[in-house]
Amino acid sequence: MRILLIVALILMTSKLTGQNLDSHKWENRLILIISKTQESEVYKSQIEEFETSYKGFAERRLIIYLILPNQYKSVDYQNDKSDNNWTTSSKLFKRYADDQSDFKVILIGLDGSIKLQQNDLLTTDKLFETIDAMPMRRSEIKNRK
Template identity: 30%
Template sequence: MTMVAKRGVRQLALLLIVLVTSTFLGSATAAAAELDDYLWERRPLLVFAPTDRDPRLVETLSRIESSRCDFGDRDMVLGLMVNEGSSTLDGQEVNPDEAQRLRDQYAIGESAFSVLLIGKDGGQKLRVDEVPDLSAIYDLIDGMPMRSRETSANPSRC
């Protein structure tokens, strides 16, 4: 085999390695943005809005930010599902098909605003169609048997 042919084979092999690696890493990133990844570990709070500029979404995010410690202390993770803009789950992008699948799964209209609390068991625990009262959500979580066990093992940091 000539030197040129060997170099071509090496370049082809390198290209294949890069493609396989990027495909694998891309799949891992996409998989991290699915609700099932949080089962028994975290409590997703899903916020559905028509756009990422919706005033109700902006107010909800402001409330979460002002109670960040309480939010994190209850093992919560934020999911933003919007029709116009970027949807995310725990800060990772969710592709539009997955966002639509979640809208369909929870029967959320395209122009609706809705907030859902999903328990660690994957079940829907609360649904409100307005800016949520986070104190009420935290109280609901605090009343759950699993949360009682969590606070017995690890007292609140807040």
Template identity: 25%
Template sequence: MWHLILIPLFLSIYSDRPKTLEDFRWENRLLIVFDQPDSLKNLFEKQKEALEERRLLVFHFKNRKLAESNFPGEVQAESFLKLGSNEKKGWFLIGLDGGVKRKEEILPPLESIFATIDAMPMRQSEIRKKRGSG
């Protein structure tokens, strides 16, 4: 009987912990940005619908600390920082499968990143499903 109490307690503790990079696999695409001079806050507001449609979360780290994100929860910064440990600045696009899909030093216009995402096979499947139901 005690296990019926402990299992929900364990699940609530587990779900409240800060998310690691791995926790987003198969849930979201990630744009991880390191030490870019400009704020990305404006991007989150202007492109909210496009980001949501592509299941794209953006994480901007400055000086090895999370400066801003469109993800409302907490993250374990170290798991993200390992990705860019050899980079002074730059960005990574991570696909749903957790693989690096694109990596560059200078952040291009968001439309370029959207085009990369929209060309991915899983995204093409999402677009087809949306057309079929819409």
């Protein structure tokens, strides 16, 4: 009985940790920009790198999550449903941050799996090339024509 209770608690905790991003599955691709501090130069540079590519983000159904240790917010260029206010929570940071590095960027595909992650600046060109090579993205492009 005790083991069953422990397993149930673990399952409930893991579901709570991911519930914010699970709602995007099969609807949007996600970019997580994670930093231990908002003052990080690479964090600022990553945001600047993506700021001018809003059309490409909307076309590829990308939502950006800016994640800091105790807060996060999202930017959705497709629906203009950006979360201008920070949400107080450490769940996303605890789940995705890297203890070895102060910065991390992650691409999560439509299926909810991690497609790319790195600890340095991700260029818009590399991001779009990675997404455009995915089978589901190629299907989207084909069906659009």
